[in-house]
Amino acid sequence: MRKNLFFILLFLFSITSAFAQYTPFYQYTLLAPEVMDEIIGESSGETAINHVFEMVGYQRNRPASEYGSAYFREGKYVLDKLNEYGIAGAEIERFDGGKTWDGIKGELWEVEPGKIKLADYKDIALSLAEGSKPTDVTAELVWVEEGLKSDFEGLDVKGKIVVTSATVSRVHNTAIEKGALGVVAFGSSRELTAPLAIPASGIRGENATFGFYLTPREGYKLRDRLIHGEKIKVHAVVESQMLPYDLQVPTCVIPGSDPDAGEVILSAHIFEGYTKQGANDNVSGGAAILEVARIINQLVADGRIPQPKRSIRFIWVPEFSGTIPWVSAHADIMEQTLCNINLDMVGLHLKSNNSFFSLMRTTFGNPHYINDVMENYFVYMGEANREILANRSNKRIANQIIAPSGTDDAFYYQIEQHYGSSDHEVFNNWTTHVPGVMLITWPDMYYHTSQDTPDKLDATQMKRAAVIAAAGAYNIASADEEMAGSIATTSFSYGSKRMGIELGRALDELKYTDAESFETTCKKVKVYLEATCKNELATLQSVTELATDSKILATQLETLSASTKQLFEANSVVLDNQIELTASKLGLEVPSYKLTKLEKEASEFIPVPSEKIKVGAFRVEGAVRNLPKAIQEKYPYTNIASTTELCALINGKNSALDIKKMLDTQHKEVSDLQSVLNYCGLLKEAGLLN
Structure with missing residues (x-):
């Protein structure tokens, strides 16, 4: 059987390679x-x-x-x-947006020792930090480097305006706590490639005052003057207001x-x-x-x-x-x-x-x-x-x-x-x-x-x-029955390539295992093949919605699904063979892959979403944060690569063990199985699971 599967692998690989990339003289679309x-x-x-x-x-x-x-x-x-x-059906649909900040005016002038305009909201709208409140002050500038708390030590910033190479939002709260009036910043993550770019930034909170942004080019000039001991005074003027607004969604339909x-x-x-x-x-x-x-x-x-x-x-x-x-x-x-x-x-x-x-x-x-x-x-x-x-x-x-x-x-x-x-x-x-x-x-x-x-x-x-x-x-x-079949075969073609990529990934990770991590690595890399195969099978079945009553499509999908399973088995033969070679090299036995007690429990638990999961209730899983402290302590969780994806995988078909495997295949971080179970427990306590 293993020999037959090897030949199946070679056959499928030759087919999928042809479909997975175009030949030089043949390009096509669906x-x-x-x-x-x-x-x-x-x-x-x-x-x-x-x-x-x-x-x-x-x-x-x-x-x-x-x-x-x-x-x-x-x-x-x-x-x-x-x-x-x-x-x-062209229209604009409206939803309540509440209130938002609206800038009216924002000017920053050097008034001593010279008279130079440093920033103007009319020139560059982003030069005034969103959330800046009305002000009209004249004050001395003081250099605070990156604006870390340690950078403020020994500095008297009370009644002054701080200048930083960080962002306004990062420095503002600390500066205001120390008695500063506001912030002038020129921080940028791309100052070498875009030295004239001002990043979009803002300030929030009841203690918000104001913030101005300079380009990195002009900011470094100002920094150098301050570092060399020059006393610089500026006049800052801000006019702003809070205005009600609607969330407006233009929409149409063909x-x-x-x-x-x-x-x-x-x-x-x-x-x-x-x-x-x-x-x-x-x-x-x-x-x-x-x-x-x-x-x-x-x-x-x-x-x-x-x-x-x-x-x-x-x-x-x-x-x-x-x-x-x-x-x-x-x-x-x-x-x-x-x-x-x-x-x-x-x-x-x-x-x-x-x-x-x-x-x-x-x-x-x-x-x-x-x-x-x-x-x-x-x-x-x-x-x-x-x-x-x-x-x-x-x-x-x-x-x-x-x-x-x-x-x-x-x-x-x-x-x-x-x-x-x-x-x-x-x-x-x-x-x-x-x-x-x-x-x-x-x-x-x-x-x-x-x-x-x-x-x-x-x-x-x-x-x-x-x-x-x-x-x-x-x-x-526009897809009809025939096009649905073409889409299905395209999904099979690209899916075969993806399965091959996961096999390559598994084989490569296996190369770097040692005696201590061998069993864990073997279980992990076998999961890559298993989870990817499940995803490809589900992808093929999704095509059904294009021709729900088609017996021809149903038969075609059966064939493609069977071929996907054969490819999974053939890939598994290759991986198992490499595991045997690696075990021999390390002087170890091939792992038994027997489920642990926790894995068996997780494999038998299939979470089902409740009626509380309403369409459009985006990030409703955030309800777990509002559960009583005692319940949260009962179900602690750490090391879950993505709780959003965990929830998306809850479909009444995947077990908790399946969910962990799919998380591990998609993310660099390995998710803790007990944490997956505990998070499901929290979702149930929040009424989101039956």
Whole structure:
């Protein structure tokens, strides 16, 4: 049997290798070439990047007239464009936002020994720290280095304004406790690459006074003067107010032909607070999905592509703060939603920033074919837009997709493990369980700074982002029985590659084990194969929703699932053989892998979510922090790699032991099994588990 499995492994590896990467002369997409040609041809990088210029041409003082029941500039622009494009159901939904800080004026002048303006809110909006309160003071500056408590020792800062190379937020509270009036800062994590960039920062609390930011270049000049003993006095003036505001969510839908077939949702944030107004990190994703909405709507209206079976919905949100109430208010839509495609920062010129356009996959808690559909278009964009050496005597670049005013760079991309910190997390949360992926350019040396401006973007990158998002969304929205089968085989192909990667990881970790850690390492690396296989099987089954009554698809999925299990068994043969060789080298016996008492208990405990898990109740698991101290002490937990992922893995099927294995496979940190059980105990005490 072991010999047969070895040959199965060789056979499957030869097949999956062919599918896992493109040959030099053959690039393909799930959508038919004629549909892709229409999407590529209709897409406009110039239109997308012009949206950015219109919404955030520069960072400015947002006028008070935009708050309250009025429209924020960005949201009104999106709504006007949707109406111009004739897209159905265009509206702005509103949710209560409470009150927010609004800057009016902020000036910092040196008045002794010279008369020099150091900072002005009108020049650079981020030069005034968000949360600064009204003030009008003249005071001496004092240098406090990084603003650590030890840096204040022996310094008299009472009635003075401190200057620091750290951030305003880090130094402010300590400075005020010591009697300082306010803070001038020039801290930046990217001062060598972006010496003129001011980071977005703020101050909070009842004791908040004011803070000004200088660029690192100007900050170091001021520091040197103070270090050399120069007495400098400044005049600081701040005018600000707190204003009520609404959370505004522009939205529209391209209706599908079958109202009961479900939806695909594209999301992007156009606000991240209302002071920071970045081009890449704030509105590039929103500009891209606005172009996606135009592309698909136009192509369908012209009859150039068929109306999709499923609806495609678009939402432009305040990051997290708007997504959470919108999802919560639309539980009915969430029940019908197949998946979410979230575009965060997508327009950066990749080459000049050493950046990649990355697809952040879902976790094992949300296994879904959306990962593989989107990967298909990422890979196509990468392969079709680079010069391939093997093709040098023929067509060197298969299908160059560029904007007329953009670069003609290759497409630098990565398919990466899940990362949160954007709106797809609201969809992925266990209260909603709508699988969501994120598209993002990273790294970005300018994000969250005053230099996140439209000149850093590339029209070609905006076009490519729009093409990928439009193709992925339309692919799923229009999928029939035959396309569902193609998606399933694509998931199997990419899944086989992922299983091979985990085998390679397991074999490599095994190389570095010693006699003391041998048994633990063996158990750990075998888990990598087991957990990954479970995730791939669940991913294949997720395709069922595209053709629920199809016997053909059901049979196809049975075959692919059986092949996945065979591949797991074949990989296990290879790993077990290496374990035997390693045991022999170390003079040890192969471990028995018998479950411990705790593991047996965990394998028999299958947590089931309760009715209290309502759609949109984002981070409801935070309720465990409000449990009585006695209960928390009864169920102590440490070393859980991610409680968010732990909760997402609670589906009424996974045992507590399964959950630990899946956590360990996805994270560097090993989760403690007793802690996993204890955390489930806390969730049950909070009424979140049956």
